[in-house]
Amino acid sequence: MANHSQLGFQDASSPIMEELVEFHDHALMVALAICSLVLYLLTLMLMEKLSSNTVDAQEVELIWTILPAIVLVLLALPSLQILYMMDEIDEPDLTLKAIGHQWYWTYEYTDFKDLSFDSYMTPTTDLPLGHFRLLEVDHRIVIPMESPIRVIITADDVLHSWAVPALGVKTDAIPGRLNQTSFITTRPGVFYGQCSEICGANHSYMPIVVESTPLKHFEAWSSLLSS
């Protein structure tokens, strides 16, 4: 989860999120280079070191056309690579359905049995010591780690959005539509997210918690759920 006053991303826990973090670092470097150049030129200009009598500026015109084009290519190539990577077809091991309601989520695992439960935020008054305020839920989603998971997201009433930043996932929950997304968790852990589309009074109070565990623990949990 995010810590207070955190500026950067949460630690990436899926391959796509790792790529996104790297791309962001790269884009930020490009932005830093451009800002430094602009600041330098601004300083020169203010010190009147850039005045010139020339009316013919072909060379400099060429430079400040070609250089931005190169910068754009440097940004576009990794961006498109990640975009296509996100769309790669990876046969999922499990399908999880997330249905948004006002103001809780329902999760369904119906590949084999009809497993379904609601997930409400733990109110702050009931929060055990050391747990995270406005992020904990009564029933977490449990998934096997290092397995491709398909999530089908929809809503029952108004627009919601299912987001887990550590996994690089954010998908709108639209009534009457099934939106598909997928992820693989690279390690076991607990990953938090919050509803990301304004949905009424308690929009800030319907978080998402994904618990990624080794397969045998997932199987044990799902047996408990079905009994």
Next chain:
Amino acid sequence: MEVPPPFSPSRSPPNPSPALSVGRSTLCTSVISLAAPRAVASLPAALCAVRLGGSVVRAAAVKVTLTGTAAAAAMAEDIRTKLEHYKTAPFDSRFPNQNQTRNCWQNYLDFHRCEKAMAAKGADATPCQWYYRVYKSICPTSWVTTWDEYREEGTFPGKI
């Protein structure tokens, strides 16, 4: 001529029609079904384009013959194996994008149409279970319950 129920041109399509044999390749079935979904029994031969390792390879011409129980038994065995190894709904190339609404709807329809067709013929409805498993995996339970109620009332909007 009896009309076979529509079958999915996805990667592992079960063919519930016992009167049709298309050789060993179930992938070929997809192209044939796309070509003439309702008139498969009359298709003399077809070139089967299969996707292998990212490139489209033209396989040999597939001879479509009308056979009886032997082919049907092989097909039933195939679908039983597929059902035994079922993990979750596989990728369906008819619905490659984010919006999977139609995937859920289509499999729900296909299951009920398959069941109805098999019941009409008095044939084994086991192949229809594929569509059942897929729609169960993808469709929200509340949608399925609502549609089941509509079917019972006779107000279901789809054609079964």
